[in-house]
Amino acid sequence: MLEIDALHFETIDSTNNWAKAHIQNLHKNKLTVIVADEQTAGRGRRTNRWTSPEGNLYASFCFFTNQANCISNVTQVMAISLAETLTEMGFTPMLKWPNDILLSGKKCAGILCEAGTLDDLTYAIVGIGLNINMSKQQIAQYSFTLTSLLEEAGRNFKIENIRISLQKYFRANLITLMQKGFEPFLESYKTLLRLRPGDRIKFHHDQLQYQGAFHSIQNNGSLNLLLDTGEVKNFISGEIY
Numbered sequence: 001m002l003e004i005d006a007l008h009f010e011t012i013d014s015t016n017n018w019a020k021a022h023i024q025n026l027h028k029n030k031l032t033v034i035v036a037d038e039q040t041a042g043r044g045r046r047t048n049r050w051t052s053p054e055g056n057l058y059a060s061f062c063f064f065t066n067q068a069n070c071i072s073n074v075t076q077v078m079a080i081s082l083a084e085t086l087t088e089m090g091f092t093p094m095l096k097w098p099n100d101i102l103l104s105g106k107k108c109a110g111i112l113c114e115a116g117t118l119d120d121l122t123y124a125i126v127g128i129g130l131n132i133n134m135s136k137q138q139i140a141q142y143s144f145t146l147t148s149l150l151e152e153a154g155r156n157f158k159i160e161n162i163r164i165s166l167q168k169y170f171r172a173n174l175i176t177l178m179q180k181g182f183e184p185f186l187e188s189y190k191t192l193l194r195l196r197p198g199d200r201i202k203f204h205h206d207q208l209q210y211q212g213a214f215h216s217i218q219n220n221g222s223l224n225l226l227l228d229t230g231e232v233k234n235f236i237s238g239e240i241y
Contacts, residue, residue, distance in 0.1 A: 002063075002171055005032045013041040015060035016114060016127040023062070023116070023123060031171055032062040035163060039129075055133035056148070057159050061126045061170060065178055068115075068122040072236065073182040073221050074174070075099040075113045078126050080185055081169040082109055083192050088165060091152065094194040097223055097240060101130070102194060106147035128166075132157050182221050190217055195240075201225070205238035 005027055012018055015034040019026070026032045036058045061078070065071075079099040086093040086101070094102045101109035109130040116123055131139075133156045134148035149157050176184055195201070195214040203210040203225055215224035215232055222236040 002175055003030045004167055004171060005030050006167075007032065007034045009034070009036045011038045011040065012036040014039050014127070015058055016112060016125050017041065019060045019062045019125045020114065020116075023118060023125075026062055026064075026123075028064040028119075028121060030063075031167075031174065033163075033167060034060045034062070053134070053138060055159075057128070057130040057132055057163055057166075059128055059163060059166075061128070061167075062123065063174065064118070064121040064123045066121055067178055070177050070181065071113070071115050071122060071124050073177060073185075074124050074126055075111045076182070076189060076221050077173050077177050077185060078111050078113075078128060078170060080189060080192065081166060081173050082111075082128065082130065084169045085162060085166045086149075089149075089157075089162075091149070093192065095189070095192045096194055097217075098221070098237070103147050103149075103152050105194075106145045108147050108149070108152075130162070130166075132159055132162060183219060186217070186219060186221070189221065193217065202241040203235065203238055204241060205235055 015036050019034055038054045039058050076099055079095050079101060082101050083093040083095065091103055096102055099111040100107050109128060112127040114125045131146060131148035133150045136151060139146050139148065139151060197214060197216060199214045201212065201214055210225060210227060210233065212225045212227040215226040217223060218234065222234055225233050225235065227233055
């Protein structure tokens, strides 16, 4: 059994930052969840800043494992867990590879994983930001397309209930990932993915840009891109535009 320790803060710079600073004090046999009402220095992928006003869910899920190979898919498993949580609430989420959550084609959640080693174990800190009670006026302040559960459903939600549901799904899925790898999640991940074979995409990886057609998802969750040259190029990370 993987027990859960939950820590709550009203305001914090970043739940991921707090987890990294206190990693030596976290229980190595538990799933620790750090939750904040507001973040003053939230972060997204690369150097992107994730503004974090009150009314949304900001949390980092921290765990230790001696199976470092599972870390490469943990953000995708978190994305599936978020999708299961939202589906249970009556929404129809989709995924933008590798781990963004979309509602009505608009981003409502992002995931950031940071990993390291401590005492011969690998640890992962999986940070999530889910837009819950974010108003249309707040959304309009961003230069990219966002949405929230409030915007989609026209009503407010209790953040704590969503956090508890997400914990339930992620805990169960994490145990499966550590025991069986990503294979049990592959088909559900493909089903949730917005991309379909043949869809034209622009892809950014290691400061290089590629154009082509989405080809497939490999068994390890990586993406195959069919370039205009006819070459199929595989990516384990990157960003779709």
